[in-house]
Amino acid sequence: MGRTERRHGLSKALLGLPQAFSNLPDHARQKLAESATVRTFARNEVVIPPGQLSPPVVALRSGLLVLSFTGDVEGGIASDFVRPLDVFSGSTRLRIFSSGTLSAVSASAAVLWPVEAFREALLSSADFAVWYLDGLERRLAHHYLHRARVVHLSGEAQYAYFLWAMSEPTTDGRRLMKVKIPQQLVASYLGVGREEVSRRKTLLEKTGHISQTSAGLELMDSIVHLFSLEDAGSRMPGELPFVTGLDA
Known part of the structure; x- marks a missing residue:
């Protein structure tokens, strides 16, 4: 308690x-x-x-x-x-x-x-x-905006976007998700099954986008390309580029 x-x-x-x-x-x-x-x-x-x-x-x-x-x-x-x-x-x-x-x-x-x-x-x-x-x-x-973006993404991009939103930058330039969020909780937030969350995580690990460390789940820079908003035409109305928008 x-x-x-x-x-x-x-x-x-x-x-x-x-x-x-x-x-x-x-x-x-x-x-x-x-x-x-x-x-x-x-x-x-x-x-x-x-x-x-x-x-x-x-x-x-x-x-x-x-x-x-x-x-x-x-x-x-x-x-x-x-x-x-x-x-x-x-x-x-x-x-x-x-x-x-x-x-x-x-x-x-x-x-x-x-x-x-x-x-x-x-x-x-x-x-x-x-x-x-x-x-x-x-x-x-x-x-x-985050919920709207999640709806318009699919598969690994949706899960990658969630991880980025829940992670934070470190003083040495990395990005870590320090808190381990239960897969069932992630699944209910994304509106998918728990097995699907597990599958997406495994795929991102195998492709080198994320890596489990003693400090938490580390996100590589490459993960941003899965949900990149640099193309203005892909943004939701009024949405800023994700890296600067939600971190403000």
């Missing part, structure tokens, strides 16, 4: 969060820090269950979370992923019930706030509110 720890004071409660939290006025930062709960979650542990009234706002420090909904697929249908520095909120309105399940894909660390406290922080600073809303808009736009 995960661990809960109350943090009082700015230096610890807001540690590892986006700079916008540190830019809040002193009184707003203090109140937000005092209302924060720092949590660690074990793999597969539920962060927010379905039907929870006024679910908390979650800022992820490390690890990976998944938002899923009940369906015929074992473990539910994966809808979206929450990555480090993402701020997740089902709603900033009061007395709203959560509709899906937010759970940890890997061991994760996060800061949680009551929705009332986070609303107060948004109201206390126009800059903070603009940052939050702008980030939410970008996140939704990237999510919709």
Whole structure:
């Protein structure tokens, strides 16, 4: 099970969060820090269950979370992923019930706030509110574009695109997918069978596009050519080249 720890004071409660939290006025930062709960979650542990009234706002420090909904697929249908520095909120309105399940894909660390406290922080600073809303808009736009792109790709290109979106660049110029995502979860997100995900992964390994290392799954530069968006005519309306678009 995960661990809960109350943090009082700015230096610890807001540690590892986006700079916008540190830019809040002193009184707003203090109140937000005092209302924060720092949590660690074990793999597969539920962060927010379905039907929870006024679910908390979650800022992820490390690890990976998944938002899923009940369906015929074992473990539910994966809808979206929450990555480090993402701020997740089902709603900033009061007395709203959560509709899906937010759970940890890997061991994760996060800061949680009551929705009332986070609303107060948004109201206390126009800059903070603009940052939050702008980030939410970008996140939704990237999510919709990614889902649309996945639909228009097929086979190995679809799986390669997913891996690239879930990976991150390293300081030595490589690109790694550090968190091992269960194949069943990937399958439900892509809308294919688990066996198909296994087949696609094996093919990408055999063709040298990906390689399993001690640090995680390494993606080679060649994998980009499987879903290249350099040809403007192949892009979705309003879509930027993938390498710069979703990494912004």
